[in-house]
Amino acid sequence: MTDTEIEITADLVRDLLQEQHPDLAGLAIREVAGGWGNQMWRLGDELAVRMQRMDPTPEFQLKERRWLPVLAPHLPLPVPTPVRFGEPSERFPKHWTVMTWVPGQPLDHGSISRGAHAADTLAGFLRALHVAAPAEAPIATDRGAHPRNCTDGFENFFQAVAPDDIAADIRAVWDDAVAAPEWAGPPVWVHGDLHPANVVVSDGTLSGIVDFGDLSAGDPAWDLAAAWVLLPAGTASRFFDTYAHADEAAIRRARGLAAVKSLFLMLMGQNGDRGLPGGKPNWGPVGRAALDRVLKGV
16 A cells, blocks of 8 residues: 555544644544545544645645744634644654634535625635735746646646537637736735635635645736636626726736636536546536636626
8 A cells, every 4th residue: 555545544643643742632533524635634623634645745734834824814714724743654654734623614515695795705815815925935837827827727628628619718718818918016925726625614605715735926816716716606896896906917817717727627527427536526517607607707
């Protein structure tokens, strides 16, 4: 059995806690459904253990350890904050981190009924996050760049799942994003992976943001795409009005990136329907609904 195939169980989590953080080992441990690169386990009522699983490198967890404590105090929504570090050992040769638990239901298993409130909440969160990043901030090669640098990814998703009847419309949105002027400001902090499994909702609105493994310095359009990927139809314009820092070029780039993210969700749904590893059957309809919002521009 390779280390990518190690079965992570509640007993393993408890053993690791007993070895490295024994004061936490007596807390209740409950598995959290979902997760691919990392697997989450609830630890008591207020904590969670994030276990490196399929991620080939600890880079993403180490990034969260380094930067989330810096960013969290300035963000208006709860985010998972590291409180203890678990180091590789003979028992489990990968990294794991004890983090604060962000209460709520993942949006891919929930819904937003208070659209205006969610739009304002997301805009406020991104305004707080999108500040100039320090020189030592991580730079992503695949997220945070101008759409013109991501054409291969678009083509792969487009060829795999784009419906024939709207293919021309999807390509037009993408081509417009590629043609848009690039981000002229300093690189800002970007979450980079805002999709329905990485935000949580409660009481019909957004209540937290999770999974900062793709955090980097770059173009805020990558996060602004969430106006269509996450929010209900008809609320994108309110989001951009509240955010107030996106010019026409940023919105064009964001809309094209939202099309890519929607196609990605549809592909993950297709993979789930086919029983492929990592596939998410419920993401297909979510991605198609997001794509419809992108094409309508609402």
